[in-house]
Amino acid sequence: MKNDSALATTHSPLPGLGGNGHGARLTFYWGPMDCGKSTLALQMHHNHGRQGRRGLVLTRNDRSLGPKVTTRIGLAQDAIEVTDDLNLWDLAYGKVDYLICDEACFYTVDHIEQLADLVDRAGVDVFAFGLASDFRSRLFPASQRLFELADEVHRLQVEVLCWCGRRGHLNARIVDGEIVRAGEQVVIGDTASHAEVRYQVLCRHHHRSGTLD
């Protein structure tokens, strides 16, 4: 697994090179909550759009609860909500040069297969962003498939610290002030402290011990 700077791959394949043969790539950027994934996704969209490339922004379960990519530093962009029955091949084939796939951890495994087909058979560059693991520290199925299939995998370099100062990379789900370890894999919440279901990034030691401060 490569672990280069996330920004290195803004040097993406040029438009019109086409294909595999055409140099298209499937790239997965991963990191915990609050590490800037959505911000990088929108920056990537801006950079490629400025080169005259056609792209779409996709998301699922954004914190705004709408078909948007929003970021903690205030950027927002309308996006297509990826539902279970949305076929990404049909959506994008012949229409775009690249796809920005935010919150890809929440897509289905079938969606990831469709993305790989778009890269290999249609020359679409796919930039996927997401969490690696859920609140139990288990890989999301879509993230696992991305690790298996991606041409490049990048751990985002913005460090999110546990309260103890160690590097945090696991997402804890907290309900009524207590860490929970069982339940649905996807429950929408936020890292804001007032949220009913909230998430907190912890180091491995404190994720396992359940110590929140």
Ligand SMILES: [Zn+2]
């Ligand atoms: Zn800690």
